[in-house]
Amino acid sequence: MPYEKFRILESSGVPLEIENVDTDQIIPARFLKATERKDFGKNLFRDWRYDQDNTPKKDFILNSKTYNGKILVAGKNFGSGSSREHAVWAIYDYGFRCVISSFFADIFKNNCLNIGVLPVQISAEFLKLIFNSIKKSPSVKLKVNLIDQEVSISGNSRKEKFEINPYKKENMINGFDDIDYLLNMKSEIKNFANKKPF
Amino acid sequence: MNKKTLFDKIWDSHVVRKIDNGPDVLFIDRHLIHEVTSPVAFLGLKKRNLNVMYPDLTFATADHNTPTINQHLPIKDPLSAKQLQTLRDNTKKHDIVFWGLGHKKNGIVHVIGPESGITLPGTTIVCGDSHTSTHGAFGAIAFGIGTSEVEMVLSTQCIMQPKPKSMRININGKLGDSVTPKDIALFIISKLSTSGATGYFVEYSGNVFSEMSMEGRMTVCNLSIEMGARGGLISPDKKTIEYVKNREYTPKGQNLENAIEYWSKLHTDEGAVFDKEYNFNSSEIEPMVTFGTNPGMGIRISGKIPKIDSEKDNLSSYLKSLRYMGYEIGDKMLGKKIDYVFLGSCTNGRIEDFRTFSKITKGFKKSKNVTAWLVPGSHRVLNQIKSEGILDDLESSGFKVREPGCSACLAMNDDKIPPGKYVISTSNRNFEGRQGPGARTILASPAVAAAAAITGRITDPRKI
Numbered sequence: 001m002p003y004e005k006f007r008i009l010e011s012s013g014v015p016l017e018i019e020n021v022d023t024d025q026i027i028p029a030r031f032l033k034a035t036e037r038k039d040f041g042k043n044l045f046r047d048w049r050y051d052q053d054n055t056p057k058k059d060f061i062l063n064s065k066t067y068n069g070k071i072l073v074a075g076k077n078f079g080s081g082s083s084r085e086h087a088v089w090a091i092y093d094y095g096f097r098c099v100i101s102s103f104f105a106d107i108f109k110n111n112c113l114n115i116g117v118l119p120v121q122i123s124a125e126f127l128k129l130i131f132n133s134i135k136k137s138p139s140v141k142l143k144v145n146l147i148d149q150e151v152s153i154s155g156n157s158r159k160e161k162f163e164i165n166p167y168k169k170e171n172m173i174n175g176f177d178d179i180d181y182l183l184n185m186k187s188e189i190k191n192f193a194n195k196k197p198f
Numbered sequence: 199m200n201k202k203t204l205f206d207k208i209w210d211s212h213v214v215r216k217i218d219n220g221p222d223v224l225f226i227d228r229h230l231i232h233e234v235t236s237p238v239a240f241l242g243l244k245k246r247n248l249n250v251m252y253p254d255l256t257f258a259t260a261d262h263n264t265p266t267i268n269q270h271l272p273i274k275d276p277l278s279a280k281q282l283q284t285l286r287d288n289t290k291k292h293d294i295v296f297w298g299l300g301h302k303k304n305g306i307v308h309v310i311g312p313e314s315g316i317t318l319p320g321t322t323i324v325c326g327d328s329h330t331s332t333h334g335a336f337g338a339i340a341f342g343i344g345t346s347e348v349e350m351v352l353s354t355q356c357i358m359q360p361k362p363k364s365m366r367i368n369i370n371g372k373l374g375d376s377v378t379p380k381d382i383a384l385f386i387i388s389k390l391s392t393s394g395a396t397g398y399f400v401e402y403s404g405n406v407f408s409e410m411s412m413e414g415r416m417t418v419c420n421l422s423i424e425m426g427a428r429g430g431l432i433s434p435d436k437k438t439i440e441y442v443k444n445r446e447y448t449p450k451g452q453n454l455e456n457a458i459e460y461w462s463k464l465h466t467d468e469g470a471v472f473d474k475e476y477n478f479n480s481s482e483i484e485p486m487v488t489f490g491t492n493p494g495m496g497i498r499i500s501g502k503i504p505k506i507d508s509e510k511d512n513l514s515s516y517l518k519s520l521r522y523m524g525y526e527i528g529d530k531m532l533g534k535k536i537d538y539v540f541l542g543s544c545t546n547g548r549i550e551d552f553r554t555f556s557k558i559t560k561g562f563k564k565s566k567n568v569t570a571w572l573v574p575g576s577h578r579v580l581n582q583i584k585s586e587g588i589l590d591d592l593e594s595s596g597f598k599v600r601e602p603g604c605s606a607c608l609a610m611n612d613d614k615i616p617p618g619k620y621v622i623s624t625s626n627r628n629f630e631g632r633q634g635p636g637a638r639t640i641l642a643s644p645a646v647a648a649a650a651a652i653t654g655r656i657t658d659p660r661k662i
Contacts, residue, residue, distance in 0.1 A: 019515040020392060020492050024629040029608040033263060033277035035237040035284045047631045052617065075512065077393040080426065080492070081629060082608075083328040084235065085344035106362075106396050106428050107328060111344035165360060167220025177346070179246070182223065182354040185215065186251070189356055192214045192225055193252070197456065 003116025005175040009098055009144045010154075012069035015134045016061055021074055022081035023108065027090045029082075040086055041093030062094075066138045073130055073142075074101045079108025088112050098144050100151065102127045113168045114177065120144055120151055126160045129153070146172060201470040203364050204433055205399050208339045208464070212322045214356055221358040227321035229256040229351045230307045231294075233263050233285040234610070235326025239348035240288040248353045250292040255355060257316055258289045258296040261306045263610045266573050266600040269299050278611065292352075305576020305602045308332040308544035312416065313578050315445025319434035319461040324351060329544045329626065330429070331422040335415035336442065337434035337464050339399070342423065362428050363473040365398040366466075369406040371480035376659045378554065379414035380546060380624065380643035382406065383421035384486035386478070388496040396426030398474065401466060406480050407432050412441045413550035420545045421626060424493040433465040485659060487531050488628050488641040490519040495628075499646060499658055503529045522630055523638050524618075531640075531656050538621035539570040539651040540633070541644055543607035546624035547575030549582045551644040556588045556595075558648035558662055564596035565654035571613060572597055573605040597651070609634045622650040 031043040048060050056063040072091065078101040079087065088111045091099065098118040112119040122130075133140050133153050141154040146169065152159040164172075171177065182189070202210070215223040231239075236258070243250070250256065263278045273279040282299065289296035297303040303310060308329055311317040317333045323340035324330060326348045333340035347357045367386060387394075400422050407415060415432050422430030439458055442448050449457045484498040497504065505527055506516045520526060525534075541547075541555050552574065564570055572592065574580040580602060583589050589599055606613040607625035609632065615621045617636025624647050628639035640656070649657040 017514075018518070019512045022492065022627075022629045024608075024627065024632050028631055028635070029262075029610045032234050032610065033275075033281050035281055036241055037238050047635055052635060075515065077396075077426075080392050081328065081627060083326060083330075083342035083344055085238075085326075085346060088344075103393060103396070105393070105426060107342055107344065110359075111346070114344060114346040165220060167217055178358045179242075179346075179350050179353060182350055182356050182358070183248075185223070186354060189214055189223075189225070189251070189354055193355065196225075196227075197453075197460070 002177065003175055004097070006097065006116060006118055006146055006172045008147065009070060010141050011071050012067070012139050013071040013073045013100070013130065013134050013142045014061055014067045014069055015131050016072060016074040017131055019075035020077045020080055023079055023084050023087040024081055026079070026087040027084065032084060032086050037089050039093070040090040041095065044090040044094045067134070070096055071098045071100060071142050071144065072096045073127070073134065074099060076101060076103040076124065078104055080105040083107045085111045085115065088115055088117050092117050100127065100130065113172065116172065116175065118144065118146060118172060120162045122151060122160050122162055126151070126158065129158060201467040203466045203470045203472065204337065204401055204431060204464060205339065205364055208320055208322065209361060221360045223356050224322060224359050226324050226351050226355055226357060227255065228311070228316050228323040230311055230316070230323065230325035230330070231256060231258045231348065232307050232325070232327065233260050233281045235345050236288065236348055237281065237284045238345050239352055242349040243353060250294065250352045251355050253293040256294045256352065257311070258285060258294050259304055259307050259310055260285060260298045262604045262608065264299050264603040265611050266603045266605045266613055269601045302577050305578065306544045306547060306604055308420065309547060309575030309579065312336065312412070312441070313445070313576060315442055315448035318442055318448065318457070319438055320464050324357065328423045329420050331427070332416050332420040332544055334419035334422065334429050334431035335412060336438055337431055337461070339429065339431065341429040362399040363397055365395055365400045365427070365474040366472040367400055367402050368404040368475070368477045369480055370404040371406065373406060373480050374484060376485050376645050377483050378643040378645055379410055379417040381486045382483055383418045384488065384493065384496045384641060385483045387421065387425045387493050388486070389478070390425045390476070392424060392492045392494040393426040395422070398427050400427045400430040402430055402432050408435060411550055412437060413548045416548065417545055421493070424626060434461045485643060485646050487646060487656060489523065489525055489531060491522055491628055491630050492519070493626065493628060493641060495519065496641065497531065499531060499656065501531065503527050503531070532658060534656045535620065536622050536640065536650050536654060536656060537567070537569065537619040538615050539568055539647050540573070540606045540621055540623040540625060541647055542571070542573030542575065542605055543625035544575065544604070545626045546644050547573060547579065549579050551624065552579070552583050552588050553586070554644040555648040556591045558645055558659055559595045559597065559652060560591050562595055562652045564651055567654040568651055570597050570651050571600060571606055573600045574602050576602050606633050608632060609637070622647045622656070
């Protein structure tokens with residue numbers, strides 16, 4: 001599915017200082033009954049965000065008026081667990097375009113890159129600095145520059161580079177997706193399939 | 199000559215194209231789909247006006263969202279019903295085999311694949327479900343994918359993946375009493391943590407795995423994802439070939455002979471180097487239980503909840519987890535009260551798991567304080583439970599066996615553990631709310647689950 005191109009994103013960040021946030025927290029299984037990609041944002045972090053009677057929980061970060069922005073900043077091993085792409089749909093549909101963490105689960109990271117959410121992996125030390133900067137000044141701007149593969153904090157001289165596969169980077173910058181690439185090599189795939197023994 | 203791992207051999211033989219500075223285009227031999235992660239992929243095909251390239255390489259079942267009682271009746275939840283109907287319509291439209299609710303071949307996707315001979319050594323297998331790693335038990339490269347990738351496989355039979363790094367886990371020695379494949383997996387995850395194998399594909403090696411049944415190997419490979427690995431695999435051997443022979447989709451006649459010759463050569467070359475390697479001795483392993491909210495938070499059943507390793511983890515996240523469970527550092531796990539028992543899932547919903555469970559409960563009665571949900575992984579498993587007399591034994595101990603499905607493992611259907619209640623579960627994840635909002639999960643083997651079902655408390659199965 002086409003998504004908004006990603007080049008440079010400047011935004012304040014929402015700090016979720018919890019480790020091992022799994023996809024069941026990002027979007028609980030009972031919200032996976034949809035047959036189309038619609039309205040997932042409202043159930044993002046559903047059980048951390050709302051009580052069982054649907055009252056917003058005051059102490060959860062998404063319910064705080066202090067923090068907002070297009071960048072979610074999270075503790076290490078973010079997105080572990082299930083392969084549900086619905087988790088990334090929820091993040092995207094809620095309005096985040098980028099997740100910063102010191103470590104990502106594999107399938108989650110793949111899913112992000114496939115639908116236009118940029119996963120930015122930085123050192124534990126720089127992550128801590130970002131958390132502290134946001135705590136000190138919630139409106140502080142973070143700059144995620146995909147072209148230069150660099151994250152910076154406004155008013156702070158510290159910067160950090162991040163890695164991304166060059167092919168995936170090109171895709172994100174142009175809003176391309178893999179299916180178009182694969183469709184263009186269908187005859188090559190057919191030839192390959194014909195040679196397979198079983 | 200270049201020494202190759204088993205993983206290298208299978209991966210390299212499936213690369214259609216290598217993209218410079220990019221992922222590999224990987225050909226997929228078998229694609230499994232279910233009702234939850236496929237509808238948006240089919241919608242994508244519709245929007246682009248595409249067909250399924252090889253409909254005979256995709257197989258569909260309904261499992262995540264299905265009831266486990268009264269499957270013959272219409273589904274009450276309109277959303278679930280719609281999702282199941284959508285899969286029926288999509289598979290019909292695109293000529294894909296569909297074993298829906300009530301079909302004699304229906305069951306959990308990772309149970310029916312091997313049962314039907316869809317899962318074969320040396321193949322690449324994907325499914326929009328992280329526990330696809332299960333099929334690695336047959337010496338296949340099997341892993342979970344997202345919905346965008348499901349769409350790619352439907353439309354081109356390929357996905358784009360960077361090749362993961364390689365890891366080998368060797369366990370040798372003799373296993374202790376009541377130590378099951380589930381305990382071995384929980385032990386490994388407790389050592390490596392839930393992210394210890396992220397970015398890797400794991401090969402399990404050593405006499406512990408070669409002596410293990412195919413069902414046991416499936417349990418171990420199934421849980422590879424819980425330490426972050428994309429998948430795990432075990433070299434195919436005589437046992438593997440014996441299992442796959444004579445199944446519906448297994449090659450026949452000369453094709454089978456050729457296949458067996460190929461499968462017999464599928465192993466890691468002597469001297470091949472792995473990016474990471476771990477060695478454990480089986481004598482270190484005891485029956486395991488988890489005490490927290492991720493599968494890495496596991497200890498031996500006789501142990502106490504440890505202090506945090508502050509080098510490894512963040513204290514507030516650790517304490518948040520214990521608070522959710524209602525436990526404290528230093529608590530002994532033995533003797534803790536439980537309310538529910540869940541036997542089932544793609545991890546432990548196979549015939550061997552039911553045999554293990556009923557062997558322990560035989561001659562005892564289910565505790566009055568325990569609600570037990572025993573859910574076979576497929577109709578074939580259910581039939582075998584009946585034909586082996588296991589059903590009779592379980593019923594005389596006061597248990598009921600439900601109809602197949604994913605059930606309380608992820609609680610998408612009505613099988614939800616109530617808030618605050620404790621469940622000993624043979625499934626794969628103890629995440630907050632995984633088995634129902636507020637539910638508290640203790641992961642364990644079918645043997646530990648059986649012991650708890652009799653006593654209503656966490657009990658060492660060796661003491662029954």
